[in-house]
Amino acid sequence: MVLVGPPGSGKSTVGAVLAERLGTTLRDTDTDIEQGAGRAIPDIFVEDGEAHFRALEAAAVRAALSGHDGVVSxxxxxxxxxxxxxxxxxxxxxxxxxxxxxxxxRVGLDSARPLLAVNPRQQWRALMEARLPLYEEVASTVIDTEGLTPEEVAQAIVDAMELTAA
Known part of the structure; x- marks a missing residue:
């Protein structure tokens, strides 16, 4: 099971709850990148640029998808x-x-997220405009998180999985 979505969608938080419910573990590729680089993601962006970060991210995703059978964020x-x-x-x-x-x-207006540093509302809208078709392309299930707790989102995912398995 793989979770995708924009910043603030709850991938890491929901992923942890979901993994616990499914009796498995969570692997978060952002955490993998930070551990591998020995630096925080905003530092990688500032010091090495977005292209370098994206290369690290692609490698982290490949490793996570091939080496982890639990929940991947x-x-x-x-x-x-x-x-x-x-x-x-x-x-x-x-x-x-x-x-x-x-x-x-969820992410806050003073967030350390590099792509949301200046005018976060406008940047988030621009990110979504560019990424929404890609999220929809890869998704086998879409869960609207509006107004839901992480536990409720995790339950909605479990319920959706049961429907597709039936």
């Missing part, structure tokens, strides 16, 4: 890579859809 921009989208095609992928107010509340 991808960074918000991972779907930008065509190779990643191809790897996701045969997998159960859940797109966590989030409304702008919820996303802004």
């Amino acid at each position: 991808l960074g918000g921009g991972a779907v930008l890579d065509a190779g990643t989208r191809a790897l996701l095609a045969p997998l159960p992928v859940v797109f966590l859809q989030v409304a702008l107010p919820d996303a802004i509340r």
